[in-house]
Amino acid sequence: GAGVSQSPSNKVTEKGKDVELRCDPISGHTALYWYRQSLGQGLEFLIYFQGNSAPDKSGLPSDRFSAERTGGSVSTLTIQRTQQEDSAVYLCASSLALLPGANVLTFGAGSRLTVL
């Protein structure tokens, strides 16, 4: 597609429920990233995928968070048993590769999650 597409754009859920956030990267981009943007916390790295390599999950805040990328394209970020502190904007980005010359991230508009 022309840009990085994320859905839903807004999600309100109750504490304890599971949520899934979807990211559709730019066609041909092999690298995909998830970040979290919350007030006072800036942009927090969560996870990235590069091709068929094992993802770097070092930024996931707890085992309630997981992400997968199917077929090297679409990615889903899942948050289980949501907590109020999970409320944030979840940003997805993609890039051509990890190499620095090609590693210019194109961001989606984000999914705003509100946990009541």
Place this chain on the structure above:
Amino acid sequence: AQSVTQLDSQVPVFEEAPVELRCNYSSSVSVYLFWYVQYPNQGLQLLLKYLSGSTLVKGINGFEAEFNKSQTSFHLRKPSVHISDTAEYFCAVIRTDSWGKLQFGAGTQVVVTP
């Protein structure tokens, strides 16, 4: 530990005045440096990047930044701002030993007033 420090959380500036946004980083290995901008209710977009070569890099919308290795800084400047430059600006770093992990600073909110 925070690798990227943006020294100002908010910078008010009058239209047509110059602006400088400060960014310092810490790293034991070489880095590549970026500035991203987030306009209100929009996603982040790249302003400019430094990979190698000339330490003065020019980006979109009249912005430029200078890489200073000895001071570990990458300050962003614009000689004359417009109202439309009101946005949040993020400095970001990639360490050359961790290609995929783009680390962002906390952001600087620029508010341009007439």
